[in-house]
Amino acid sequence: xxxxxxxxxxxxxxxxxxxxxxxxxxxxxxxxxxxxxxxxxxxxxxxxxxxxxxxxxxxxxxxxxxxxxxxxxxxxxxxxxxxxxxxxxxxxxxxxxxxxxxxxxxxxxxxxxxxxxxxxxxxxxxxxxxxxxxxxxxxxxxxxxxxxxxxxxxxxxxxxxxxxxxxxxxxxxxxxxxxxxxxxxxxxxxxxxxxxxxxxxxxxxxxxxxxxxxxxxxxxxxxxxxxxxxxxxxxxxxxxxxxxxxxxxxxxxxxxxxxxxxxxxxxxxxxxxxxxxxxxxxxxxxxxxxxxxxxxx
Ligand SMILES: Cc1cc2nc3c(=O)[nH]c(=O)nc-3n(C[C@H](O)[C@H](O)[C@H](O)COP(=O)(O)OP(=O)(O)OC[C@H]3O[C@@H](n4cnc5c(N)ncnc54)[C@H](O)[C@@H]3O)c2cc1C
Numbered sequence: 095x096x097x098x099x100x101x102x103x104x105x106x107x108x109x110x111x112x113x114x115x116x117x118x119x120x121x122x123x124x125x126x127x128x129x130x131x132x133x134x135x136x137x138x139x140x141x142x143x144x145x146x147x148x149x150x151x152x153x154x155x156x157x158x159x160x161x162x163x164x165x166x167x168x169x170x171x172x173x174x175x176x177x178x179x180x181x182x183x184x185x186x187x188x189x190x191x192x193x194x195x196x197x198x199x200x201x202x203x204x205x206x207x208x209x210x211x212x213x214x215x216x217x218x219x220x221x222x223x224x225x226x227x228x229x230x231x232x233x234x235x236x237x238x239x240x241x242x243x244x245x246x247x248x249x250x251x252x253x254x255x256x257x258x259x260x261x262x263x264x265x266x267x268x269x270x271x272x273x274x275x276x277x278x279x280x281x282x283x284x285x286x287x288x289x290x291x292x293x294x295x296x297x298x299x300x301x302x303x304x305x306x307x308x309x310x311x312x313x314x315x316x317x318x319x320x321x322x323x324x325x326x327x328x329x330x331x332x333x334x335x336x337x338x339x340x341x342x343x344x345x346x347x348x349x350x351x352x353x354x355x356x357x358x359x360x361x362x363x364x365x366x367x368x369x370x371x372x373x374x375x376x377x378x379x380x381x382x383x384x385x386x387x388x389x390x391x
Pocket of ligand 1 (some may be wrong): 127215
């Protein structure tokens, strides 16, 4: 394990001062399930590492939901970065109004990892296969990043620049994850294709939010994918194919073809493309079907 200096941080004020002082060398530790592995693998190319335990910082905790937002800023559901995957997966309001996020959180690792690992750590580590990220992108999540210089809001989709690379400045920390509740009547799904059933790191995942109107037409469709392009992202061209149409076999096939075409447009053809083509199309079809209520016969 890389040698590091360890400190305990108790307040947000202290955390911002600590991050301002140490910059990139200052690594907040939440659950440690990514950071400790990184330290063991000596993944950090830094002369010195300061590890700061943020688990006692009250401002980073909690999950709150409310009309107009718990803080009056239109942030309808606010998840503190220290919320563990287990807390997110079991939260009743998230289960009811953003089931795809509960599904993503409950797919992470194992019970031990879900009890320790946090949603903030999942985002800040920026792994291409982070399970909570596609659901949060489909929900339109916005991050609040704070430093001694002030606070700024950044859509999650723009915050992840590449594998293990975020748009966070060296002195910034993540303090809030906010998203609006999908329109009334929306349903959602999250499907992860792993290498193994247990403890699998996701190879590809798709998150869908949509709503069927009274005529059985798809509305307010959001599709996000993880490990399909170089960063987790929304697939707006696929949403356009689905939006305003009845979800039959032909439509799902056309949407699957569009998803594959988008993947190839973004990544080019690779050694893995022949495998990914049918898998991505079929994952999308399953995710859309799971997100719509079954028709009464
Ligand atoms: C065996 C195993 C299985 C796993 N399986 C999965 C899986 O199936 N799916 C999946 O998505 N992940 C998986 N992971 C990865 C990991 O558990 C998750 O990414 C987890 O959410 C990380 O959260 P953490 O609190 O442990 O992060 P930490 O390790 O504490 O931190 C991760 C990174 O984020 C930074 N950070 C944390 N909080 C903040 C903050 N508030 N502001 C700024 N920076 C911050 C840290 O400095 C560090 O760089 C697995 C890990 C292990 C060891």
